[in-house]
Amino acid sequence: MPPTATLSPPAGPWRTEFSATMKLAWPLAAANLLQMLVHAVDVIFVARLGEQELAASSLAIALFGLILWGLSGLTGAVAPLIAAELGRRRHAVREVRRSVRMGLWLAVLVGALGMIACLGGERLMLLTGQDPKIAAMSGDFLQIIIWAMIPMVLSNVLRIFVSALDRPIFATMIIASAIGVSVLANWVLVFGNLGAPALGLEGSALASVFTSLFILAAYVAAIGWDRRLRRYRILGNWWRTEWGRMKDIIRIGTPIMFTIFAEAGLFSGAAFLMGRIGPSELAGHTIALQVAALAFQIPFGIGQAATIRVGYHFGAGDTAAIARAGWIALAIAVAFSMVTASIMLFAPLTVLSIYVDVNAAGNSAMVGFAVQYLLLAAIFQLVDAVQAVSAGNLRGLQDTRVPMVIAVFSYWAAGFSISIWLGLNSPLAGVGVWIGLAAGLLVAAILLTWRWAQRGRFGLV
Incomplete structure (x- = not known):
């Protein structure tokens, strides 16, 4: 034998x-x-x-x-x-x-x-x-x-x-x-x-x-x-x-483009709010946001992969494989984000030293604010990863219009309004702006993940 x-x-x-x-x-x-x-x-x-x-x-x-x-x-x-x-x-x-x-x-x-x-x-x-x-x-x-x-x-x-x-x-x-x-x-x-x-x-x-x-x-x-x-x-x-194919690309891609503008506008608007609060707050915000943006590239790449994997199974008509691809991508992104969030929480000065001299007297105010913002950045690392991959999953199903509406509502109606209210009208100041950013990402993560989980109910598969 x-x-x-x-x-x-x-x-x-x-x-x-x-x-x-x-x-x-x-x-x-x-x-x-x-x-x-x-x-x-x-x-x-x-x-x-x-x-x-x-x-x-x-x-x-x-x-x-x-x-x-x-x-x-x-x-x-x-x-x-x-x-x-x-x-x-x-x-x-x-x-x-x-x-x-x-x-x-x-x-x-x-x-x-x-x-x-x-x-x-x-x-x-x-x-x-x-x-x-x-x-x-x-x-x-x-x-x-x-x-x-x-x-x-x-x-x-x-x-x-x-x-x-x-x-x-x-x-x-x-x-x-x-x-x-x-x-x-x-x-x-x-x-x-x-x-x-x-x-x-x-x-x-x-x-x-x-x-x-x-x-x-x-x-x-x-x-x-x-x-x-x-x-x-x-x-x-x-x-x-192939005008029919061009129309398909524009139909799917235009909402993605406006989703990007909505998210980018949220963070650009936050910079203007920080500028009104103070120069040290703006400098600390800029550095902390650079760290967060660098860490975000990992879940962003996972979201890109999710679009391809979910899209592949969508074309094959395999609903069970669609579910596996989407949930696995979400799990991977959350796991990686927990690692980067832990680094921001427990070693913020080490992270900031990559960008500036944290021991220089002239940088003390900026570094102090950056440390505060990094603590909040660690929290929204998780929700940012979830919203990025959930959006990628839905793009794999060629569902982009409703996610665009979700993005505009989450980032502007929820996120930016809270940033303005807490940043300019409360003692929280710069911390309030970052709470608004986290809130916008959280709302987007909840709504996009809910739509992904209910994809059958909405006729997406």
């Missing part, structure tokens, strides 16, 4: 789904973290130019980044469509190619609109009361960095394609390589090394353009090199229009 007793039993469906989710999620989370480092490189180089240059670039990046993030959400609707097509397994190559092709078309079209919107950045900054000199410098910066808009949105579509086709590690490797490109480009262009002219602030913007082109070229090269990805011929017949 064959030695069957030595054979391992087949993995159960929950274990299999857990492995598949982790395999997809960790490279996406790593790529998100590395993308933040690419931005950090720009900040490090610009900060050496002076406070005015740093302020100008910060304002420009705030506008550019918000538009880019929103457009990436719009074109990100390609993810659930591709996943569903792969789940159905009917003419998957042709259908995936159509979705990617129209996603790339849309990326070019909306990227051009985003460039036009950024050209009004200087006027917008003047309207919001910014210093005219800073606004002018920021406007000059935007006129250069806008050329990175289309490559970045195109790269987002290609990142979704490689991830959905089980190659998420490509995204990690490409962004990791982009850090080196960004460092070199900034070193050469900002300070005029290797015989190049010293372009200062404009050099940093140009470095961002070169880095974005490198990322786009790297995705194209990786897709052409990999046998499985190459067979989809995503650039084949690129001139053919």
